[in-house]
Structure formats: C-alpha cells, structure tokens
Amino acid sequence: MHLAYPAVLAALLFSTGLYGVLARRNAILVLMSVELMLNAVNLNLVAFDVWLSKTAQDTLHSGQALTLFTIAIAAAEIGIGLAIVLAVHRNRGTADIDKLRDTAESDDAPEPDDSEPDDSGAARPEPAEKAEATA
Numbered sequence: 001m002h003l004a005y006p007a008v009l010a011a012l013l014f015s016t017g018l019y020g021v022l023a024r025r026n027a028i029l030v031l032m033s034v035e036l037m038l039n040a041v042n043l044n045l046v047a048f049d050v051w052l053s054k055t056a057q058d059t060l061h062s063g064q065a066l067t068l069f070t071i072a073i074a075a076a077e078i079g080i081g082l083a084i085v086l087a088v089h090r091n092r093g094t095a096d097i098d099k100l101r102d103t104a105e106s107d108d109a110p111e112p113d114d115s116e117p118d119d120s121g122a123a124r125p126e127p128a129e130k131a132e133a134t135a
Helices: 004-023 027-055 062-092 097-108 127-134
Strands: none
Touching: 004 027, 027 062, 027 097, 062 097
C-alpha cells in the first residue's frame, strides 16, 4: 500500500478533530475530538514505521511502540477528563464550555457588600429572607 493513503486519512481525521475542538461547546465532544486527533497521530506513526521498515533493514518498530504509549496516555487522559467533566456537570449543571467560562469569570468578580444600603436607603435582604418571602 502506498504511504499517501494513510497520510491523507490521518490528515482528514486530524482536521475533523481540530474542527471539533474549535467549534464544539460540549466538553465531552471536545474530548472526543482530541481522541480523533490522537488517533490520526497514531495512524501516521504506524504508517511511517511500516514505510521506513520496508526501506531499511531496521526491525525496531519504534513507531508502533510510540503508538502504544500514545494509546496509554490517551486512555489516562480520557479517564481523568471524563471525571472532571462529570464533577463539573454535577456542580454546575452543564457541560457547556462557554457557560462554564462565563460562570468562572463572574465568580472572580468582586461581590458588592450586602450590608451597605442601596440607592433607596434600605439594606438588601439576605438570600434566606428572599427564599422565605417567596415560600
């Protein structure tokens, strides 16, 4: 088989993964896109290893060994990434990256002091008082 076929397939896989990372808003879809990109790299490693082993008398197969390391790292990355996404989804209620970024930026903003009176001269009610008033 010619080297161009797996190289073109790997380029298409990598481009699809890159588009997914840049365009998607869901964190799980972004992780899946990163996996596509890693699989494109693995395909290139194996294809070039086979191509180089045909031309040389080298039987080391370092491309295949690197592919195994990449698969192990990808498995650890997806395990930790999914654990983080699930924890964030439980706490915030969404896996949307833009909403998480907005809430993180709003959490960093300084909160106004609740004890100071507002423009009307009355102090703001506490959140517990608001909940009792609506109940």
